[in-house]
Amino acid sequence: MTDARIRLVVLYGGRSAEHDVSCVSARHVLAAADPDRYEVVPVGITREGRWVLGTQAARLLAAPGSALPDRLEAAGEPVEILPVLHGSAPTPHAGAPTTPPDTATTVVFPVLHGPLGEDGTIQGLLELAEVPYVGAGVLASAVCMDKAATKVHLAHAGLPLVRHVTVTIDDHVDRDRAVRTIGDTLGFPVFVKPANMGSSVGVSKVDGPEGLAAALDLAASYDRRVVVEESARGREIEVAVLGNDDDVRASLPGEIVPGADFYDYSDKYDDGADLLVPAPLDDDEIDAVRELAVAAYRACGVEGLARVDFFYEDGRSGHGTRGWLVNEINTMPGFTPISMYPKLWAVSGLEYPALVDRLVELALERHARQLRHRRTDH
Ligand SMILES: Nc1ncnc2c1ncn2[C@@H]1O[C@H](COP(=O)(O)OP(=O)(O)O)[C@@H](O)[C@H]1O
Ligand SMILES: [Mg+2]
Structure with missing residues (x-):
């Protein structure tokens, strides 16, 4: 009997500050996916970026009252992340045992938050693999x-939008001038944020010019482009x-x-x-x-x-x-x-x-x- 279910690959964990949140999110997606409709395959990404097939995680989930480990370290065997293009699987040589073609429809659900997950990078990999995936495409993910x-x-x-200025903080930037420009343009208080981040990481509220340089440096430790906004x-x-x-x-x-x-x-x-x-x-x-x-x-x-x-x-x-x-x-x-x-x-x-x-x-x-x-x- 062929399995008409959709293979739902739930990608979770990841390298951003939102690793733990992603694990909790994935646990609930896994629990909610109807087993009559989906063959769920959890794939975890450790904080270090190692991909692991979550067989152990899946087993834990199947046992009553248990939960996925919140951390993925040692959660299962490594996964190859080379994209497998449709129709380009190697043809077995003559006489080789043939395995039936894998006809299951696969959909990837990247339940990953923040940089290196929600920012178009994973989406790009999934485009290369020509596999359908949940959520925004490469460009929209990167833009947002x-x-x-x-x-x-x-x-x-x-x-x-709130009034804002975007500054690029690098070695050539005159910080005093940046601070003056921001004060003149926006006044205080302001919110200072790395352009590319999430979860309020690197975000500061600054009440006056004296705190601005430190806030710019903090934000710039995450991304050289920093957005400064008036306070709503x-x-x-x-x-x-x-x-x-x-x-x-x-x-x-x-x-x-x-x-x-x-x-x-x-x-x-x-x-x-x-x-x-x-x-x-x-x-x-x-x-x-x-x-x-x-x-x-x-x-x-x-x-x-x-x-x-x-x-x-x-x-x-x-x-x-x-x-x-x-x-x-x-x-x-x-x-x-x-x-x-x-x-x-x-x-x-x-x-x-x-x-x-x-x-x-x-x-x-x-x-x-x-x-x-x-x-x-x-
Ligand atoms: N311009 C602003 N005015 C008032 N509050 C702000 C402003 N920008 C950010 N905040 C506060 O900081 C939080 C985090 O900022 P946000 O831009 O949402 O970044 P993140 O992507 O990290 O969630 C917001 O939920 C809000 O409480
Ligand atoms: Mg926010």
């Missing part, structure tokens, strides 16, 4: 991982977006109420912040932010899924009144039970297992569409 590039795309589409004074609202092309849907919005001065790393992962799902907003506000979320998604060419994050200066808190400002787009948002993305879909009528099904469908749809375009010379 880079906060400076995201802003260029969003601004080009006329979307509202509103609420933090997030929208889950799902779809390809002209069939893109936005969830109800949710709200982050940071426990700390801002939504920093410990707030995100040690449960410091409160998530209000759905966000307390009126119908007009909800319509407006959903529309903006889809527009931002399209402006950056995203397909599959993304969480679009906003600041909302509604004036009610006695601060600014500029309304909606797009902050950033995350093309592989967290999938843990306390993560905003699945929570937003659940409250919008799409439960976690159905969300996984839809993501796989979107991956296959996008791949089939790509095959209609010639990318090689034959």
Whole structure:
């Protein structure tokens, strides 16, 4: 009997600061994938970048009450990551035992967050392997991982943003001049961030010129391009977006109420912040932010899924009144039970297992569409 199930390769772990989050996300994706529809193959990536077939992890998962190890070290045998192109498998020589062709449809779900996972690099490898994968393609992943590039795309589409400057910090930069320019252009406080990062890593809030040079250096230790933004004074609202092309849907919005001065790393992962799902907003506000979320998604060419994050200066808190400002787009948002993305879909009528099904469908749809375009010379 042939197995008509889809082989779902869940790639998890990874080399970024979000390794642990990815492991927790993957555990829940694995648990939610319907075994009648999917043959799930977990593949872990250690912090050092070693790929391991998660057979041990899968076995642990199958036993009742157990969990995947949060760390992947020693989790299984190494995996070759050379791409296997469709139809180009070596032909067995005459007389060699033949194995039946492997006809299972494979879809890769890269549940990887941050650099070297969510930034187009893994997506590039999967393109080379010609395998369908969940989420945004190479360009959109790279654009959304880079906060400076995201802003260029969003601004080009006329979307509202905080005022900002992008500086390249290298040995030739006159730091004093950079500090003066930023102060003159934006005033204080400002947020200083590496262009290419996530999870609030390297992000600082700076209240005056004296703290700026250190914040620039900290951000520049992650990426030579640094984005400096004026401080938004509103609420933090997030929208889950799902779809390809002209069939893109936005969830109800949710709200982050940071426990700390801002939504920093410990707030995100040690449960410091409160998530209000759905966000307390009126119908007009909800319509407006959903529309903006889809527009931002399209402006950056995203397909599959993304969480679009906003600041909302509604004036009610006695601060600014500029309304909606797009902050950033995350093309592989967290999938843990306390993560905003699945929570937003659940409250919008799409439960976690159905969300996984839809993501796989979107991956296959996008791949089939790509095959209609010639990318090689034959
Ligand atoms: N311009 C800003 N104004 C106000 N708060 C900000 C600003 N930029 C960032 N923050 C705070 O810092 C957090 C992390 O910044 P963000 O740009 O979302 O980076 P990351 O990709 O690391 O999540 C935000 O959730 C918010 O709490
Ligand atoms: Mg963020």
